[in-house]
Amino acid sequence: MKLIKSTAVLFTLLSMAACSSSEDTTTEENEVPEVGTDVPAVYSKIYGASSITSDGTYITIKTSGTPEYKSVYYPTTNALYEDFSGTTYGGYTFRKNPNTISSFEFTFKIPLNPVVATNHRATSLGAIGVSLNGVPFFNQYAGPNEQPLTDEFQSFDKYWGHPTANGMFHYHIEPLYLTTVKADKSALLGFLLDGFPVYGPEENGADVTGLDMYHGHSHATADYPDGIYHYHVTNSAPYINGNGFYGTPGTVSQ
Numbered sequence: 001m002k003l004i005k006s007t008a009v010l011f012t013l014l015s016m017a018a019c020s021s022s023e024d025t026t027t028e029e030n031e032v033p034e035v036g037t038d039v040p041a042v043y044s045k046i047y048g049a050s051s052i053t054s055d056g057t058y059i060t061i062k063t064s065g066t067p068e069y070k071s072v073y074y075p076t077t078n079a080l081y082e083d084f085s086g087t088t089y090g091g092y093t094f095r096k097n098p099n100t101i102s103s104f105e106f107t108f109k110i111p112l113n114p115v116v117a118t119n120h121r122a123t124s125l126g127a128i129g130v131s132l133n134g135v136p137f138f139n140q141y142a143g144p145n146e147q148p149l150t151d152e153f154q155s156f157d158k159y160w161g162h163p164t165a166n167g168m169f170h171y172h173i174e175p176l177y178l179t180t181v182k183a184d185k186s187a188l189l190g191f192l193l194d195g196f197p198v199y200g201p202e203e204n205g206a207d208v209t210g211l212d213m214y215h216g217h218s219h220a221t222a223d224y225p226d227g228i229y230h231y232h233v234t235n236s237a238p239y240i241n242g243n244g245f246y247g248t249p250g251t252v253s254q
């Protein structure tokens with residue numbers, strides 16, 4: 001029995017390997033996520049998730065954290081690798097960092113009914129939220145002690161993402177693929193760990209203004225006709241989140 005079982009596992013592994021080397025992985029990434037029946041419709045916009053479920057208190061979102069589009073940061077052997085040169089965010093001449101994209105097993109647990117926190121917890125380094133394609137959002141710092149992103153700008157790929165040394169691809173700023181290819185500048189882009197949604201840099205055709213210290217404000221949106229607090233990405237610091245989470249954050253593991 002044991003032998004049969006391990007043969008089956010081996011076969012599965014082999015077919016997976018064959019699949020990823022012979023097929024364009026975009027097909028895999030574009031598969032519709034498994035969405036629980038009790039999950040509010042807005043979460044199915046997270047098209048990069050493999051599954052989205054609810055326990056009535058938290059929404060659990062599983063993603064690999066890898067972008068579905070071509071990037072200079074995929075290993076050159078990957079079908080999604082594409083060379084890139086020229087300028088990137090801020091007019092910097094692109095300089096590739098030495099890292100390549102790896103796949104993770106992210107589990108984001110975010111409150112189903114986000115509420116404002118009494119004490120606004122600071123964001124930490126690493127994933128602070130999830131964007132619609134499953135790639136994590138990071139905060140406005142490049143490292144400990146609030147080190148600014150300045151030296152990182154030049155390493156953002158053509159859609160303004162880059163990987164960490166262990167291959168974790170992420171966005172510190174506007175996820176340009178979502179705001180220019182997949183949707184537009186005023187679209188829903190994802191959620192921070194406190195469950196509040198993140199929107200693009202524009203509203204009614206103009207750059208959004210008047211955000212609070214957490215980088216958001218409250219009003220009705222297409223996804224939340226009754227109104228909700230939401231963050232907006234902007235083109236200057238702090239980009240996604242200001243001085244900590246507006247609500248009480250859930251958890252993320254990878």
Ligand SMILES: [Zn+2]
Pocket residue numbers: 138142152162163170172
């Ligand atoms: Zn970074």
Ligand SMILES: [Zn+2]
Pocket residue numbers: 199203208217219230232
């Ligand atoms: Zn708004």
